[in-house]
Amino acid sequence: MSKEFSYPEFDNGVKVLTRAGDPVNDMMMNITVHRLKAGRRLTLRQPEEEMAVLLVLGEVTFSWEGKLHRGKRTSFIEEGPYCLHVSRGIEVTVIAHADSEVLVQTTENDRDFGDIFYRPVDCRDDIFGLDVYENKMKRTVRTVFDYRNAPYSNMVNGEVVNHQGGWSSYTPHSHPQPEVYYYRYEHSEGFGACFIGEDVYKIKDGSVAAIPGGKTHPQVTAPAFPMYYCWMIRHLEGNPWTDRDVDPRYTWIDARMK
Numbered sequence: 001m002s003k004e005f006s007y008p009e010f011d012n013g014v015k016v017l018t019r020a021g022d023p024v025n026d027m028m029m030n031i032t033v034h035r036l037k038a039g040r041r042l043t044l045r046q047p048e049e050e051m052a053v054l055l056v057l058g059e060v061t062f063s064w065e066g067k068l069h070r071g072k073r074t075s076f077i078e079e080g081p082y083c084l085h086v087s088r089g090i091e092v093t094v095i096a097h098a099d100s101e102v103l104v105q106t107t108e109n110d111r112d113f114g115d116i117f118y119r120p121v122d123c124r125d126d127i128f129g130l131d132v133y134e135n136k137m138k139r140t141v142r143t144v145f146d147y148r149n150a151p152y153s154n155m156v157n158g159e160v161v162n163h164q165g166g167w168s169s170y171t172p173h174s175h176p177q178p179e180v181y182y183y184r185y186e187h188s189e190g191f192g193a194c195f196i197g198e199d200v201y202k203i204k205d206g207s208v209a210a211i212p213g214g215k216t217h218p219q220v221t222a223p224a225f226p227m228y229y230c231w232m233i234r235h236l237e238g239n240p241w242t243d244r245d246v247d248p249r250y251t252w253i254d255a256r257m258k
Contacts, residue, residue, distance in 0.1 A: 058100025
């Protein structure tokens with residue numbers, strides 16, 4: 001199995017996407033997905049790592065330091081995210097009110113910062129590629145936090161809706177920082193293709209791309225199957241992610257989007 005693309009399974013409700021320090025392909029982040037039955041409580045704490053807890057689907061209450069916030073999401077295609085972002089050492093409990101799926105992203109960070117609970121209205125929601133190339137590269141990009149609104153963080157967290165029959169992470173581009181994609185389809189038979197450098201992989205519901213710094217990574221999804229993915233980037237020391245480097249062979253495509 002490629003370390004750049006994989007099809008992990010749930011084990012007792014837990015799916016491991018990446019582990020920091022992986023000797024083959026280090027994304028520098030620990031990323032795990034939890035499926036919670038209604039009534040289940042999940043308690044999380046990382047003594048040395050900041051943590052983002054994202055509601056992918058379902059209904060939960062986030063509880064931490066005497067605070068409570070509820071999030072409900074019936075569609076990851078049509079509805080925006082709820083996400084709690086805390087610094088190291090903060091204990092978070094997630095209480096499921098319905099069968100739910102949450103993604104937990106962590107990485108080392110010795111800076112302490114104030115916790116932030118993001119609702120859909122708090123996230124940037126941009127549409128790119130509209131009215132060019134017959135809308136084949138139209139996609140919706142939801143940014144929860146990045147260097148612009150969270151410069152104290154060592155991570156980026158966001159979501160993409162790759163509209164049916166079209167492309168995203170397009171024009172082909174790269175950046176020095178490692179990036180992880182976690183894919184979901186509302187119809188489990190949905191499929192697409194992920195291009196990492198010169199290699200191509202079949203995207204399925206629940207699959208994972210672990211993209212090394214410096215490799216291009218465009219995506220495409222089949223007609224009738226809009227595709228969701230959570231995108232997560234790890235900043236490098238002294239080199240945070242702020243923009244993409246378009247492959248010089250395709251700058252003429254990107255120029256039409258300006």
